[in-house]
Amino acid sequence: MxxxxxxxxxxxxxxxxxxxxxxxxxxxxxxxxxxxxxxxxxxxxxxxxxxxxxxxxxxxxxxxxxxxxxxxxxxxxxxxxxxxxxxxxxxxxxxxxxxxxxxxxxxxxxxxxxxxxxxxxxxxxxxxxxxxxxxxxxxxxxxxxxxxxxxxIDPFRKHCLLNGLDEVGLTLARDAAIGAFEGTVAAERPFLARGTA
Incomplete structure (x- = not known):
């Protein structure tokens, strides 16, 4: 956007x-x-x-x-x-x-x-x-x-429009936090990371 x-x-x-x-x-x-x-x-x-x-x-x-x-x-x-x-x-x-x-x-x-x-x-x-x-x-x-x-205008909508952030962009803006969370989950609960093969 x-x-x-x-x-x-x-x-x-x-x-x-x-x-x-x-x-x-x-x-x-x-x-x-x-x-x-x-x-x-x-x-x-x-x-x-x-x-x-x-x-x-x-x-x-x-x-x-x-x-x-x-x-x-x-x-x-x-x-x-x-x-x-x-x-x-x-x-x-x-x-x-x-x-x-x-x-x-x-x-x-x-x-x-x-x-x-x-x-x-x-x-x-x-x-x-x-x-x-x-x-x-x-x-x-x-x-x-x-x-x-x-x-x-709603402050959240204003922020998104000014920064060109749609729902995908908002998610990608949190990429580091999501990656850190996924890393923690993989370390603490390795059974969740196992493949189904």
């Missing part, structure tokens, strides 16, 4: 409420276990409209999505986070998220930023013409117009 420190750039002023995971990535795309190519299916139904924001030259490839309340509700499909990543989205800003989606996003290196609706309204306005910046270390979202919005 890539470390997340700053995410700067255009933000897609989506703003819709109650966007479920079936809208993020329709069920027909769930037949794959690969993460590559899911961006083509991200928001497929909405992108059938030629005027959609996701394919607009202004917002195509934007790293930030501004969404409405209850983003990511519905099923627990991890493919939703994979599709967003493949679309180029590294952060989603919304008033609230489904717990399961928020967990899947975090495990895949997507920063979910919770801010009040008034902040969303302002960011939607700014995003029409200007970039937005997210600083995870400072826990702020800023605009070129001196707007500065603070957000809260």
């Amino acid at each position: 890539e470390p997340v420190h700053h995410i700067d750039g255009r933000a897609i002023p989506f703003g819709r409420k109650n966007i479920d995971t079936d809208v993020i990535i329709p069920a027909k795309w769930l037949k794959t276990i690969s993460r590559e190519g899911l961006g083509r299916g991200a928001f497929e139904t909405l992108r059938s409209d030629p005027e959609n924001l996701f394919d607009s030259p202004t917002f195509k490839g934007a790293p930030i999505l501004i969404a409405g309340d209850n983003f990511g509700c519905g099923s627990s499909r991890e493919h939703a986070a994979w599709a967003l990543l493949d679309l180029g989205i590294k952060a989603v800003i919304a008033p609230s998220f489904s717990d399961i989606f928020s967990g899947n996003a975090f495990k895949n290196g997507i920063l979910t930023v919770v801010v009040p609706q008034e902040t969303i309204d302002r960011l939607m306005e700014v995003a029409q013409t200007d970039p937005i910046a997210i600083d995870l270390e400072a826990q702020t979202v800023t605009t070129p117009f001196q707007d500065r919005f603070a957000f809260e």
Whole structure:
């Protein structure tokens, strides 16, 4: 997982409420276990409209999505986070998220930023013409117009995102301690180390 420190750039002023995971990535795309190519299916139904924001030259490839309340509700499909990543989205800003989606996003290196609706309204306005910046270390979202919005994040999630640690990375970070424990167990209980051959 890539470390997340700053995410700067255009933000897609989506703003819709109650966007479920079936809208993020329709069920027909769930037949794959690969993460590559899911961006083509991200928001497929909405992108059938030629005027959609996701394919607009202004917002195509934007790293930030501004969404409405209850983003990511519905099923627990991890493919939703994979599709967003493949679309180029590294952060989603919304008033609230489904717990399961928020967990899947975090495990895949997507920063979910919770801010009040008034902040969303302002960011939607700014995003029409200007970039937005997210600083995870400072826990702020800023605009070129001196707007500065603070957000809260779980300290463990912040640590993992800043250091690019997924579940495998967290385990590998404890490699020395695990090795020492395994060595102690092998010395104290050699019968556990015997092969089954």
